[in-house]
Amino acid sequence: MKKNIYQPLKAVIEEIIEETPAIKTFRLKPEGGFKFATGQFIEMTVPGVGEAPFTPSSDPGISEKLDLTIMNVGEVTAKLHSLRPGEVVGIRGPYGKGYPLDKFKGKDILIVGGGVGLAPLRSLLFSLFATISNYNKVVLRYGSRSPKDIVYKNLIPEWAKRDKVDVLVSVDIGDSGWQGNVGLVTTILGDAPVDFTNTLGIVCGPPIMMKFVTLKLLDLGIKPADIYLSMEKSMSCGLGKCGHCRIGKYYACKDGPVFTYEQLKDIHDIWD
Amino acid sequence: METYFLKNDDLVKFYEHLAEDYDLYVPVREKSPVKRDECTCRASLPTDDYFLKKFSQVKKEDIVFNDYRAVEPTRAFFTHYKEEACEYFEDAGAKEKRERPVALCGIKNCDLFSLKVQDFVFLGGSEADPLYKSRREAALIIASDCPHFKEACFCRAFDINPYPTEAFDFNLSPLNNGYLLDIATQKAKLIAVSLKNLLVPATLGQISGRGAKRESVNMRMDEHLTQYKIPKKETLQDIVLSGYNSGIWQEEMRTCVECNACVFMCDTCHCFLLSDTSSSGSVKRLRLWDGCLLKNFTKVAGGANALKMRYMRLRNRYLKKFDFFVSNLGYQACCGCGRCIEVCPGKIDIRRILRKLYESR
Structure with a gap:
């Protein structure tokens, strides 16, 4: 029987980790395992409800388990958030082009995440940690709306303890227990301990955050070709056919979802 | 032969x-x-x-x-x-x-x-x-x-x-x-x-x-x-890109009733949506024709919509046909069949739009 490109594989939900009131990490066990490269995305099926695209947040080196960190924002994700361990979902992919790690060698890597946008970056961090000797340093700057909206609360302090890794978190609005930085993530980029002439910026978050972080990184001297953006668009097929995710001459699903700013800078309204 | x-x-x-x-x-x-x-x-x-x-x-x-x-x-x-x-x-x-x-x-x-x-x-x-x-x-x-x-x-x-x-x-x-x-x-x-x-x-x-x-x-x-006075095919990509901020898109969409007939009758349009249904125990994935003039075409979960205005959707359609396809396929995704012209209740005419864009450069 010929493979049907629209047909998902089965995956069992093994564990659900509540990251924030609106965000959960679903740990899946895909039938027969599942390989992907960091930055590539999948289409996840909630049976009978529909599909939505997500970039895995787990270590690409592990094919038996697949983590997806998902915010409850729409029809598919609302249903997904009501599922329990043991229930079955579908996955299709992986699709698109991920982060070109071979181009990261010998560089300072400045990773800037916003909100649930840290999910794909977590997968990238795992990949970078596994090959840390290739890079000068890995610096993570993460912005969240409030302390309770921070994802991976237990993992972030662990990452900060690693060699060659520097982590700083900022929240837009603090609370009585918050002792860290308060302010948009753009306010903690200038002091990042990197050599901006040899730094790659990796950005993932809401469009408005990506826009201002990109402008800030350009200001700090990072070249457009060295800024990697994870572009989120409406993506239905994931295969460069359904036409929803066009950005200029590209499809986000096929040519992205990771683009350099150099690729996108002359296209109108990329942040909309 | x-x-x-x-x-x-x-x-x-x-x-x-x-x-x-x-x-x-x-x-x-x-x-x-x-x-x-x-x-x-x-x-x-x-x-x-x-x-x-x-x-x-x-x-x-x-x-x-x-x-x-x-x-x-x-x-x-x-x-x-x-x-x-x-x-x-x-x-x-x-x-x-x-x-x-x-x-x-x-x-x-x-x-x-x-x-x-x-x-x-x-x-x-x-x-x-x-x-x-x-x-x-x-x-x-x-x-x-x-x-x-x-x-x-x-x-x-x-x-x-x-x-x-x-x-x-x-x-x-x-x-x-x-x-x-x-x-x-x-x-x-x-x-x-x-x-x-x-x-x-x-x-x-x-x-x-x-x-x-x-x-x-x-x-x-x-x-x-x-x-x-339809512009030559070699100029199409340039005129849709240089006309990005033109007021022509708004002018031309005044009579659009968002029926999407132009898209569904178009022989080069191809967009579709995968939509799941379940009935009597089986789950099916349908492939439905979709169209970029429909208002929810680019809407994402959470409500953001890159093409929220009608004129943006018209412009998007022309960019797809005359920029995206010229870049990726080498020629425009329009064959000149005129089906979109005949079917449009608002008398929106691709020949006129292309000429106006060309003349406004």
């Missing part, structure tokens, strides 16, 4: 032979209440419509030669408006559905141009679409010349001729009391073997007669198109 002469009376025999192995679709005429479109170029243009209908379901006397393209886009034979893309999580061995291949008569050169765009989308990309691929490979294309054209036809503006010279299995060119029949593919040759009693090799005189007819329709269409 071999060319034969087929008598008028033998055309139905040719169809009957094809219908043995194919679901054959043939042109029938739908009379228009308007007899002739009087054009400012003084040409008197036909207004009747043609539909491709199943040979087995039409009366033989209703079958005609279509003088120009049919109403429905050819792509509708290869991706249906609403169809099952797959079932999933079926425990028993998945069933494979077998379809009879289609043979399409009366396909015009604009339709063949559009099929190249559809092939690029559904056979290319990351992986080929299996349903499209099997239908396309099994199909038989019996193309034909356009001895006439409608008011909305503008293929020649983009250097597409109103007669096919490639990308078909057979081509019919009406001539005197019959047709010249081009046999272009191995598949067509095999079929022609059993029709040899009906076919006489075309003479040089017949071939040159066809050439003269083709030249005549070219000249008539060129004269008709003069009034529209």
Whole structure:
């Protein structure tokens, strides 16, 4: 029987980790395992409800388990958030082009995440940690709306303890227990301990955050070709056919979802 | 390519032979209440419509030669408006559905141009679409010349001729009391073997007669198109990009009622949406035609919509046709069939928009 490109594989939900009131990490066990490269995305099926695209947040080196960190924002994700361990979902992919790690060698890597946008970056961090000797340093700057909206609360302090890794978190609005930085993530980029002439910026978050972080990184001297953006668009097929995710001459699903700013800078309204 | 002469009376025999192995679709005429479109170029243009209908379901006397393209886009034979893309999580061995291949008569050169765009989308990309691929490979294309054209036809503006010279299995060119029949593919040759009693090799005189007819329709269409001043195809990408901030998009969308008919009648449009349904225990994934003039086309979960205004959606459609495809495929995704012009209740005319964009540069 010929493979049907629209047909998902089965995956069992093994564990659900509540990251924030609106965000959960679903740990899946895909039938027969599942390989992907960091930055590539999948289409996840909630049976009978529909599909939505997500970039895995787990270590690409592990094919038996697949983590997806998902915010409850729409029809598919609302249903997904009501599922329990043991229930079955579908996955299709992986699709698109991920982060070109071979181009990261010998560089300072400045990773800037916003909100649930840290999910794909977590997968990238795992990949970078596994090959840390290739890079000068890995610096993570993460912005969240409030302390309770921070994802991976237990993992972030662990990452900060690693060699060659520097982590700083900022929240837009603090609370009585918050002792860290308060302010948009753009306010903690200038002091990042990197050599901006040899730094790659990796950005993932809401469009408005990506826009201002990109402008800030350009200001700090990072070249457009060295800024990697994870572009989120409406993506239905994931295969460069359904036409929803066009950005200029590209499809986000096929040519992205990771683009350099150099690729996108002359296209109108990329942040909309 | 071999060319034969087929008598008028033998055309139905040719169809009957094809219908043995194919679901054959043939042109029938739908009379228009308007007899002739009087054009400012003084040409008197036909207004009747043609539909491709199943040979087995039409009366033989209703079958005609279509003088120009049919109403429905050819792509509708290869991706249906609403169809099952797959079932999933079926425990028993998945069933494979077998379809009879289609043979399409009366396909015009604009339709063949559009099929190249559809092939690029559904056979290319990351992986080929299996349903499209099997239908396309099994199909038989019996193309034909356009001895006439409608008011909305503008293929020649983009250097597409109103007669096919490639990308078909057979081509019919009406001539005197019959047709010249081009046999272009191995598949067509095999079929022609059993029709040899009906076919006489075309003479040089017949071939040159066809050439003269083709030249005549070219000249008539060129004269008709003069009034529209449609920009040359080489300029299309530049004019849609440089016109990005033009007020023309808002002006032209004033009469749009968002019916999306232009998209659904377009032969080069291809967008679709995967939508899941569940009933009586089985879960199905449907593939539905979608269109970028529909307001939720780019809406994402959470409500953000990159194309929230109608003018943005019109502009997006033109950028897709004249920027994206020119960059990725090498030519525009518009064949000049004029179906979008005829179907639009708001009289939005692609010829006028392109000219206005060109003139406002």
